[in-house]
Amino acid sequence: MIAVARLAIAIGLAGLVPFILGTCALLIWPEYSPVTVGYFYLYSAGILAFMAGVYWPIALQLENRCYPLSPLYTMLISQLFFLTAGIALLLPLTAQMIIYPVAFLGLYIVDARWMRPYWPGWYLNLRLTLTAVAIATQVITAAWLVMAH
Numbered sequence: 001m002i003a004v005a006r007l008a009i010a011i012g013l014a015g016l017v018p019f020i021l022g023t024c025a026l027l028i029w030p031e032y033s034p035v036t037v038g039y040f041y042l043y044s045a046g047i048l049a050f051m052a053g054v055y056w057p058i059a060l061q062l063e064n065r066c067y068p069l070s071p072l073y074t075m076l077i078s079q080l081f082f083l084t085a086g087i088a089l090l091l092p093l094t095a096q097m098i099i100y101p102v103a104f105l106g107l108y109i110v111d112a113r114w115m116r117p118y119w120p121g122w123y124l125n126l127r128l129t130l131t132a133v134a135i136a137t138q139v140i141t142a143a144w145l146v147m148a149h
Contacts (some may be wrong), residue, residue, distance in 0.1 A: 005122050012130050018043045019137040026144050033148065037093065040141055044100045045085040047134070051107055052081030058118050069114050081107055097142035101135045 022040035026033055059074035088099040108131040
């Protein structure tokens with residue numbers, strides 16, 4: 001049987017592939033940039049919403065405790081990131097270029113600052129790596145878009 005940590009690491013790293021391929025596709029096949037950028041930000045929204053959803057099980061287990069966050073705040077934080085992911089898709093590309101990297105950074109800060117007690121020790125190291133790569137691809141994609149237009 002595979003350990004949960006190994007499985008999470010494998011799935012997390014596999015989840016970076018669309019970010020990396022999307023960014024590389026822009027550089028290799030710029031003629032397909034409208035489609036590539038659309039899928040890139042759609043995937044970004046999906047991952048952001050998915051990651052925001054991990055706070056719900058924590059909130060449901062908190063019951064009446066409020067360390068470090070109450071269940072209400074935990075669920076509100078989850079909804080904030082979920083709504084950010086979806087609403088950003090409706091905004092102009094220039095807004096998406098700013099919102100998604102900032103939101104991924106914010107999600108990591110919430111994990112590292114307030115959710116740390118709930119995660120296994122290895123998880124924040126994984127999240128740091130995944131967040132760094134996701135943000136790097138967001139920044140490279142945004143820079144390409146700015147230079148291409």
